Amino acid sequence: MRFASSVLVAGAALLAATGFASAKDWSTIRIGSDATYPPFESQDSSGNIVGFDIDIMNAICADIKAKCTYVNQDFDGIIPALLANKFDVIDSSISITPEREKTIDFTNKYYNTPAAIAAAKDSDIKGVTKDDLAGKTIGVQSSTTHATYAEKTFTDSTIKEYPNLDDAKLDLANGRLDAINDDVVVLSEWVDSSDGSCCTIVGTIKPVPEIHGIGAGFGVRKEDTDLKELLNKGIADIRANGTYKQIQDKYFKFDVYGD
Amino acid sequence: MTAVAVDRPGRPHVAHTRRVSTLGIILIGLWIVLALLLVWALAHSITGDRLATFGGRFFSGFRTTIELVVLSVLIGAVISVPVAAGRLSRNRIIGTLAYCYSYFFRGSPLIAQLFLIYYGAGEFAGPLKSIGLWWFFRDAFNCAVLSFALNTAAYQSEILSGSIRNIPHGQREAATALGLHRWVIIWKIVLPQALVVALRPYGNEVVLMIKASAVAAIVTVLDLMGQTRFIFSKTYDLSFYLWAALFYFVLVELLGRAINAIERRITRHHIR
Amino acid sequence: MGELLGLLQFGSKGWGDELLAGTLVTIALSLATVPVGLVVGFVVALGKQSRDPLVRVAAQIYTTIFRGLPELLTLFLVYYGAQLGVTALFSLVGSNFQISPFLAGMVALGLVLSAYASEVFLSAFRAIPIGQYEAAAALGLHRVRTLRLVIFPQLIRLALPALSNLWLNVMKDTALVSVITLNDLLRQTSIAVGTTKEPFFFYTVALLIYLVLSVLASIGIWRIDVWASRGMVRR
Numbered sequence: 001m002r003f004a005s006s007v008l009v010a011g012a013a014l015l016a017a018t019g020f021a022s023a024k025d026w027s028t029i030r031i032g033s034d035a036t037y038p039p040f041e042s043q044d045s046s047g048n049i050v051g052f053d054i055d056i057m058n059a060i061c062a063d064i065k066a067k068c069t070y071v072n073q074d075f076d077g078i079i080p081a082l083l084a085n086k087f088d089v090i091d092s093s094i095s096i097t098p099e100r101e102k103t104i105d106f107t108n109k110y111y112n113t114p115a116a117i118a119a120a121k122d123s124d125i126k127g128v129t130k131d132d133l134a135g136k137t138i139g140v141q142s143s144t145t146h147a148t149y150a151e152k153t154f155t156d157s158t159i160k161e162y163p164n165l166d167d168a169k170l171d172l173a174n175g176r177l178d179a180i181n182d183d184v185v186v187l188s189e190w191v192d193s194s195d196g197s198c199c200t201i202v203g204t205i206k207p208v209p210e211i212h213g214i215g216a217g218f219g220v221r222k223e224d225t226d227l228k229e230l231l232n233k234g235i236a237d238i239r240a241n242g243t244y245k246q247i248q249d250k251y252f253k254f255d256v257y258g259d
Numbered sequence: 260m261t262a263v264a265v266d267r268p269g270r271p272h273v274a275h276t277r278r279v280s281t282l283g284i285i286l287i288g289l290w291i292v293l294a295l296l297l298v299w300a301l302a303h304s305i306t307g308d309r310l311a312t313f314g315g316r317f318f319s320g321f322r323t324t325i326e327l328v329v330l331s332v333l334i335g336a337v338i339s340v341p342v343a344a345g346r347l348s349r350n351r352i353i354g355t356l357a358y359c360y361s362y363f364f365r366g367s368p369l370i371a372q373l374f375l376i377y378y379g380a381g382e383f384a385g386p387l388k389s390i391g392l393w394w395f396f397r398d399a400f401n402c403a404v405l406s407f408a409l410n411t412a413a414y415q416s417e418i419l420s421g422s423i424r425n426i427p428h429g430q431r432e433a434a435t436a437l438g439l440h441r442w443v444i445i446w447k448i449v450l451p452q453a454l455v456v457a458l459r460p461y462g463n464e465v466v467l468m469i470k471a472s473a474v475a476a477i478v479t480v481l482d483l484m485g486q487t488r489f490i491f492s493k494t495y496d497l498s499f500y501l502w503a504a505l506f507y508f509v510l511v512e513l514l515g516r517a518i519n520a521i522e523r524r525i526t527r528h529h530i531r
Numbered sequence: 532m533g534e535l536l537g538l539l540q541f542g543s544k545g546w547g548d549e550l551l552a553g554t555l556v557t558i559a560l561s562l563a564t565v566p567v568g569l570v571v572g573f574v575v576a577l578g579k580q581s582r583d584p585l586v587r588v589a590a591q592i593y594t595t596i597f598r599g600l601p602e603l604l605t606l607f608l609v610y611y612g613a614q615l616g617v618t619a620l621f622s623l624v625g626s627n628f629q630i631s632p633f634l635a636g637m638v639a640l641g642l643v644l645s646a647y648a649s650e651v652f653l654s655a656f657r658a659i660p661i662g663q664y665e666a667a668a669a670l671g672l673h674r675v676r677t678l679r680l681v682i683f684p685q686l687i688r689l690a691l692p693a694l695s696n697l698w699l700n701v702m703k704d705t706a707l708v709s710v711i712t713l714n715d716l717l718r719q720t721s722i723a724v725g726t727t728k729e730p731f732f733f734y735t736v737a738l739l740i741y742l743v744l745s746v747l748a749s750i751g752i753w754r755i756d757v758w759a760s761r762g763m764v765r766r
Binding site for chain 2: 559586595602644709710735745
């Protein structure tokens, strides 16, 4: 009995010692990203996560003097993973939508680009309306705003959801899909590369703010308001001091911030 | 004549007393608490319009799982016959080929075999189109059925060949002595006895197939698991996985009990 | 063909080292589930033979549940579901504990293994003649000693063939953990496929590696079987 009670006491002491921090100091920030979304985030051949989103976040981390580590996480589980405390920030081109704001908070936007439809070069899809895509199979990535848009708009088409966009691109290239609905920058980069040589952009989609949101932001838990403020300060700082433009020019020939 | 002491098998006879201990009460209590939590989570998840929005999907996923399993097991059964014949053959080459097929599909994970067929077919879409087979591999469901069928055929061939091998040789000898033709022996003497013995392992295999079929969801097949993942990605409510668990569990239990009942009935002439 | 094989080389140009790392994770996970599965399975098997009917029922419920659910689903429930519970528990003391994919895989596969293993242990128990218990009692050994010195060695020998079969299944089931992002062999293969766009080649290589692991494991099990049956009279 004495042994058992001493184990209990030791256990309680250990738990208490692992820290009851009410105000976190954000000197280390863990970041979750779905690295299958070039040029925004992808994995290079050594397994490191690279891309526009990563460079922006690294610049912000340098500005707010924090050490940032990255964790790869499939996009359809990225919000539950944030809520389950697997990381502190979602940096994965996640759009700020009213639906998502019910469960998590967002910083200000750091870019805003519209959606588009990509299809095979010899496809008979002429436009991006519901009728143009009637009867076709459209691929989308699960849990994205594009998935929601496709399901709501292309009601005469079959929508196929993929856990990551790589598989959808492969299936468009081999003919399992007739079209993909996703971000115009991501799709353009792909069709311009050798992997996407089968296909071309059919057209861009006029943004619907309730579905597409007002742009991409960084996701944080609702209780981490101090982290949100820190990141907003970082965004404002790198926009002001020209770092943002530097990084943007490295990846794009056009302005991605939007108005 | 000395009496030979025969050892009785089994555990020492314990009086099956109704003596209930605290440990028993605690354990059953834990299960009851978990069951109540489960019921609460399940009821909680179908609030509002969730049932209307997602109920149809769920049942269509259930139907897809059943189609997937039935097709795979039946096609696998057909494929398993020549493979089993190969396993029983005295021809070295055929025997080795059959053994290699069996070992390959039983010695590696089903999910890897599925990926090979699904993604591999995607890579060879061009050649497949030119020989007119792409329409089959285009559909993820077909790829899953093919992969599962090849896999279960390996296991079924082992069951079939094993149970045929276990028929006492005397049966064959007696039948030959009666002048029966080889095919008659196989069809009327060997197979009926073999299939009776094989029923339980076959039933087991179907149950394992039902559970294994969940991996089809990974390659976009909208079976029960796939629909559950879809619903989860819209609601972020884990209770839908609990619903899926319930459905799979009920399916497996019903099938298991049915197989047991059938087996008891057709072997009722056996000495137990 | 040459350039395909070149993709397998070690170092930064090839995927050989990534696949090797994945294989080691697969092996590690397969080995890690063994203690969990066997210990819990043994305890459950003891429970199924208890004098207390409630304990017997509780053990039977455990086995029925874990044998009746798809392994993939059990894995998801442990990884996502248990994480919720653990997060809630640890937030009470203000700290944080993440269930890693490895831990989730170990627990989920271990639980499934234990359910099947308990049935194996049960039939092994039933195969030990009553005379063994009576002789031990005649020698004055009490219950725990009997179990440890007399029953256990015989149990292992009887249970080993079936247990080794179960373990080979565990080794194949580790491939499922790639779905919850553990960097095992299958996941590394998928990553390689994503970059090189050579699915047929890489998945074939992965399957061959799994086969090699199966063969090696079977040889290992055969050696253990030889050791366990040493001194036995060949009937």
